Amino acid sequence: MNPCLSTTSLGAEWFYPVIDPLGVAGPGPGGQWKFGYPFRWDGVIVSVARNRSLSRCQMRVELTSTLAETKQIQAFNYHNNAWSDHIDSDPTGAVTAMTIQKRRPGEGCHVGTDTVVLARATWMGPKGMYAFPPEDFWDFWGGCTVTFDWFFDTKTDPTNRPIGLSGAQTPPPSYPIVGLPDRTLMRNEAGTGFQVVFGGTGFAADDSVVSNGVRYLDMFDPIAAVPFRELPALPVDGTLVREWNRDEVYVVYGGTKFHIPDEPTLFALGFDRTRVGVIPPGGLTKLVGTPINGTLIREQHDAWNFLVDKHQLRRVRSREVMDARCLPWRHVRIVPDNARAGLPHGRDLPKDDVAEFERPPLDPDLPRR
Amino acid sequence: MPEFSFDEFRLDAIVGGFYDAREPPIAEDPVVRHVAVFVDGVSDADGMGLADDVRLLIESFVRDPASFDPDTPRAAATPDPDRDFDIALHGLNLGPEDERVLCRLIRDLVAHRRAPQRSER
Numbered sequence: 001m002n003p004c005l006s007t008t009s010l011g012a013e014w015f016y017p018v019i020d021p022l023g024v025a026g027p028g029p030g031g032q033w034k035f036g037y038p039f040r041w042d043g044v045i046v047s048v049a050r051n052r053s054l055s056r057c058q059m060r061v062e063l064t065s066t067l068a069e070t071k072q073i074q075a076f077n078y079h080n081n082a083w084s085d086h087i088d089s090d091p092t093g094a095v096t097a098m099t100i101q102k103r104r105p106g107e108g109c110h111v112g113t114d115t116v117v118l119a120r121a122t123w124m125g126p127k128g129m130y131a132f133p134p135e136d137f138w139d140f141w142g143g144c145t146v147t148f149d150w151f152f153d154t155k156t157d158p159t160n161r162p163i164g165l166s167g168a169q170t171p172p173p174s175y176p177i178v179g180l181p182d183r184t185l186m187r188n189e190a191g192t193g194f195q196v197v198f199g200g201t202g203f204a205a206d207d208s209v210v211s212n213g214v215r216y217l218d219m220f221d222p223i224a225a226v227p228f229r230e231l232p233a234l235p236v237d238g239t240l241v242r243e244w245n246r247d248e249v250y251v252v253y254g255g256t257k258f259h260i261p262d263e264p265t266l267f268a269l270g271f272d273r274t275r276v277g278v279i280p281p282g283g284l285t286k287l288v289g290t291p292i293n294g295t296l297i298r299e300q301h302d303a304w305n306f307l308v309d310k311h312q313l314r315r316v317r318s319r320e321v322m323d324a325r326c327l328p329w330r331h332v333r334i335v336p337d338n339a340r341a342g343l344p345h346g347r348d349l350p351k352d353d354v355a356e357f358e359r360p361p362l363d364p365d366l367p368r369r
Numbered sequence: 370m371p372e373f374s375f376d377e378f379r380l381d382a383i384v385g386g387f388y389d390a391r392e393p394p395i396a397e398d399p400v401v402r403h404v405a406v407f408v409d410g411v412s413d414a415d416g417m418g419l420a421d422d423v424r425l426l427i428e429s430f431v432r433d434p435a436s437f438d439p440d441t442p443r444a445a446a447t448p449d450p451d452r453d454f455d456i457a458l459h460g461l462n463l464g465p466e467d468e469r470v471l472c473r474l475i476r477d478l479v480a481h482r483r484a485p486q487r488s489e490r
Binding site: 002003004005006007008009012013015016017019024025026033034035036037038040043045078079080081082105108109114133134146161162163164165168169170171172173177250278 | 373375378379380381382383384385386387388389402404405406407408409410411423427453454455456457458460461475479
């Protein structure tokens, strides 16, 4: 297969950043991330949830809207400069859906979906185009159900006043994205105690531990505590923590702690002491023993990437396996040497195991308009 | 017309910002339309920054096609038909001759980028 190089009739001003869910604390209570997109003339909520029925080379795209004007999502191929599939909104709000597939190594340039284009389906043809850069689109949302809730448009506004910035004016996201900043003191749900926020999640502060006459919460002003709000269960990837009155520093990936043995390792991993959050005593018990499924890790001086699949680490034997499975290189988390030692390991990840990862699209009876 | 707001949604993040009519619009070059370039199926070593380089070439070409020599190659590229690019140029509104020249310039650029790596193999 020859490599593909394409330009598109889609203007660069209509490409909006794709948010990387792994840079966002969560997912929240609903098991999905929710991102608000104030597009140039439209308001859309994008919900992203991992879908274990899909490989990372697939994506289920859903559209819902109760707006009178029909909205459309097109599965767009750059090389063809055309869409190969599309869904239209149902003004009753019913969900319409399609499953799209990324081009795989070995497939021609005319095959597969590079990105999706959101458009208003007017009598003059599609209007108000919004799209996403293909690499980010697949790296970040591949293997997910992505639901577009198109809840607002400016169709009835005679002034045609924009509500958002153009894609070209929209700055890239700044990570990590968390609901509350580090060291925020928050009341607990019962209102009887406190949590302290690090990496977007709350760590319960046990005030019974006294060290040298000092309690952990002495470092905070209870007057400044914010009311309780539900936060993600696990800290965002890359959060550095140390329990109060303990020396051991950990980096958190996939909700699991990885011990950083010394300062040279801390620096070699691209961190420094200033980023280490001091969490309450016992706070590490909040973390999970095995990284969440889909986490990619590699030890500092190891040649192999490992994918967490069904709560086991599975070795990714080659670059070809990474590419064939659409596993994003930028999501490989570098951990200290020997960090894998205590984690459960499974068999190597094969290049193709269709039966395991690629089942038919979900809900084939859903309307496609 | 109803006012736009995300208030009723519990969001993890908001992408971008809201239009503010009081702020002057960001000046955009009325002549040069920024081009979205997509490169797929190349190794990291070949592909690093390639799309950006091609985009800059295309934008320069679209701005002033006459400033590019239609015949002189940029680099003496070794023919490598097995690893040629499939190039599709959409949305540039070029004539057939300009498109032919631009395609050749892109191939020269890609060959130039790949040449050092080939000589190492």
